[in-house]
Amino acid sequence: MSDFAKTKAMFHIPEDMIYLDGNSLGAMPWATAVKVERTITDEWGDMLITGWNKAGWMAKPTDIGDRIGRLIGAEKGSVVMGDTLSIKVYQAVASALEMNPGRKVVLSDNGNFPTDLYMADGLCKTMGADYEVRTVDPEAVEAALSEDIAVLMLTEIDYRTGRKHDMKALTEKAQALGIITIWDLAHSAGALPVDLAGCNADFAVGCTYKYLNSGPGGPAFIYVAPRHQDVARPALSGWLGHDAPFAFDLDYRPGAGIERMRVGTPPILQLAALEASMDIWDQVDIHDIRKASIALCEQFIAGVEESCPTLKLASPRNADDRGSQVSFAHPEGYAIMQAMIARNVIGDFRAPDIIRFGFTPLYIDEGDVDGAVSILKDVMENDLWDKPEYKIKSRVT
């Protein structure tokens, strides 16, 4: 959208590349390198240990948490940065399970991103043989809610298909049965408006290296509803979540509010990179992003369906039921994506047969969509994917 021409200029996209993988790793803001360089040279280099105070490093996890909170409808003081999404999932599930003693089941769906399931399963194994992660089809979640379930853990937007759960409705139904909810916003934060407070969400987690453009390995975030913050026991009880970290007490005493979800020393260089992209996000209305994202997705679907009849839409057709990505299924999906990448249109493949394209209006416009459609058409019409070298699965992401 021409509305975003200004933000597009703030990002570096390699020449001649059409980058439709910002849902996996967001593009680099031009400002990032300078921001990080200053953090290294002017803060770490010159202030050394005093940077924790003088440069405000210690407060960055909550300061930036609030800036992300604006995009996901979180109350002020209810989001903190740190660790990875996997770790934040573990924290949330551990706290939620303890808040629901007597119940032993974590319910999720089999479209959830695997690490969420793995982390919950690892926790259940640690807690004992009577704890269980139960997965059902995404469409069967509502029917599977029952009073034996302690925690409902879902990713709002399916990483393969972009299918969107109804956060408000599922939260309400779950809570009516005494279930605590955890929402993974990995494919939501920066992709579409989220209203955690309005949904009465309990816990949420997410990452920042996708739509929020913090760079490879950028820190994750966790949200805890204000009503739970002083109740939730941090299972990962690290010193920076202590009420007085620098008293060096022998006993752990959880900090006030969201502070207790901090664990160890925050990654200041990655946080600086995140700040550079939040400087852009601060100027953007997430509702405008959503409007532009839907327009780009619709344009892409129409173009592909018209020109590539063998590709089957794997994402919901209705824009309201979809995140900010479009997926198509094809038995030769892997080779097709390799052929696209060879032509500098970057999306990705997800087993068994999904090709996935992310639309990030901050730096992707209609011209990019037209370009991608036309190259995909060429690849499909002329069987350009049908080469042995495109069929060797060597790519790790």
Added chain:
Amino acid sequence: MSDFAKTKAMFHIPEDMIYLDGNSLGAMPWATAVKVERTITDEWGDMLITGWNKAGWMAKPTDIGDRIGRLIGAEKGSVVMGDTLSIKVYQAVASALEMNPGRKVVLSDNGNFPTDLYMADGLCKTMGADYEVRTVDPEAVEAALSEDIAVLMLTEIDYRTGRKHDMKALTEKAQALGIITIWDLAHSAGALPVDLAGCNADFAVGCTYKYLNSGPGGPAFIYVAPRHQDVARPALSGWLGHDAPFAFDLDYRPGAGIERMRVGTPPILQLAALEASMDIWDQVDIHDIRKASIALCEQFIAGVEESCPTLKLASPRNADDRGSQVSFAHPEGYAIMQAMIARNVIGDFRAPDIIRFGFTPLYIDEGDVDGAVSILKDVMENDLWDKPEYKIKSRVT
């Protein structure tokens, strides 16, 4: 030591500052900013998602792990980077407890860094009421070893006093009683030679932002002895520790060897900063560091004891029993350290009465020690610490 004049030139120390806090946050190598800038611009910026393969990001946690492994006597393929030290402590304790079923006690000492105790305690609370963290005085550890103890978790070098545990002897005695050992090397890695393989260590963990100069919030490491690697269950079972992360299986299957101790997406920018400092460490023999460190510490102790009779040595007098720091006790320790900092000699204070000075031969030499002694003498002789503004405890680190 003049032997290290070459490495000293590789670090930035602000003009007129004597930095004796490299045991808390190491100094900045000049090469770091350029290395990180290239990772941002040439790798993230230009390669985007393909950086995971093309720039070798995915292999960095083990590649760098091996480089650190050289400094701590670890077998190749037994160290991996990631997360924070707190998280790595949790991983190690969780695996170790499960490897010793039937025993429920984690033994540590009350000089251990609090986050180690907090994390183990948080894990024990999650595992059930019969699990326990037991702490004794550091000198009483050996006598407290018994057959009801599952795990002995110790920090080799005491963060307050620099007192050094005998890793080899304690490991041997613990193992003879069927106890699994975890060594925290936060104040050891890069400070003095460690011989994990020679000590027959089971698990070890450590951080990189102290002596290893990776910058604020640099990633931690975990070591698992080769004999345990395919036995240890990762309690934090994240997708990057999965045997085939990109198969996106619903069930977790731990990866081979040390790979299973990976959790989430590695922090590529912080790892790049660490690589810049490892480029220096690769050129250094840790035994030379130890020799230089002992000389600097002895020089400092002699100088302070001669000129500041009211300061009481809180570190072991025998160099072999000490890490790479020297601590003195004084009831007005906090104000004394503030007066030192005001004169640009940076050490730190640890409650209740310890002033602590770290000696890092990579960039600290005899001239720095002389300077620090002379300023400390001035502060003590002339009661320069006795000002109200030095007594307000506002510093967070």
